[in-house]
Amino acid sequence: MSTASITPTEAALGAVVEGVDMRIPPDATTIEVIETALEKHGVLIFPEQTVTPAQQVAFSAALGPLELTANIDARLDGQPEIFVVGNTGLRPVTFAPKTDSDDLEWHTDHIHRSEPSRASLLYAREIPEEGGDTLFACMYSAYDALSPEDKRAYGRLEAIHSVAGLRAYLREQAGEDEYAPGRQEVMPESVTWPLVRRHPKTARPALYFGAKITIGIRGWSPEDGSRFVRALTAHATRQKFVYRHVWRKHDAVLWDNRRVLHAATPFDMARHRRLMHRTTLRETEPVA
Secondary structure (H helix, E strand, O other), X not given: OOOOEEEEOOOXXXXXXXXXXXXXXXXXXXXXXXXXXXXXHOEEEEOOOOOOHHHHHHHHHHHOOEEOOOEHHHEEOOEEEEEEEEOOOOOOEOOOOOOOOOOOOOEOOOOOOOOOEEEEEEEEEEOOOOOOOEEEEEHHHHHHOOOHHHHHHHOOOEEEEOHHHHHHHHHHHHOOOOOOOOOEOOOOOOEEEEOEEEOOOOOOEEEOOOOOOEEEEOOOOHHHHHHHHHHHHHHHOOHHHEEEEOOOOOOXXXXXXXXXXXXXXXXXXXXXXXXXXXXXXEOOOOOO
C-alpha cells in the first residue's frame, strides 16, 4: 500500500509529494498514485530526496522507458541516462537567459524529436544562492482560456519544431564567440505535431509548443508563424497559469511534458554553481 500524500500548491499547477523515498523504485500502487497526480497537477515536487545517480535512474525507469539526451557531452559518465544540466561542466547547459530582461526559453522536452518526452525528473545537487528557479506553465489552463473561435482554429493547426530554433536562442544568449554546442546526435531537421494535443490519460486538451523550438506553423509564412508563436507564448505563460519552483538542495521535481511548459530563470553563473541531474521518460503514446 502506498503511503504517498499529495498536497497541491496554491498555483494553477503543482503538488508536493510526501512519503515517497526515491532511493527505492516505486511499487505498482505508488506508480499509479504518481501517474494520476502527475496528470492532475502537472508538476510533482519531492522534497528532501538524497539519491545517487543510479538510484535516480532506477526510480525513473520504474515509471517508463528512459531516453538519452542528444547532447553527448552532457551525459553523466558511467550513467548516461542522466542529463547533466548546469554551469559546472566544460560546456554549460543552462537554457537560462543571461538577464531578467531577456526572453525565457519556454519549452516542453524533446518536442523536436520524432519520439518526444512524456515526462522529466530533475534533481537538484547544487543550487545558486539566488536565481536559477524553474517556472512551469499549465497548458490545460492556457487552452481553456482561449475563445471558442480560437479553440476551433487552433485545433486545425500543426506546429513545426526544430532544434535549430533552440540553437539560435542559445547562440544569441552566449554570443557567437562563446557558443559551443558540443557533440550532438543527428536530429531530424524538423518535426510537426498538432498544436493542440489531448492527454492520453484523460483526453483533456492542452497547447503543445515551445517559445523558441517551435519555429512556425505548417502552411504559414515564417514571419506569420513567428508572430503567432510569440503571441501564443505571451498568452500561455501569463502569471496566473504559472508555478515558480524555488529550488532547495535535494529537491526532485517531476513534470508532465504532455501538458506543461517550463523555463529556467537567470542566475549569476560567474559567482554561483548550479548542478542538476535530469532523467527523461520517452513518450509511449501517439502525440496525435
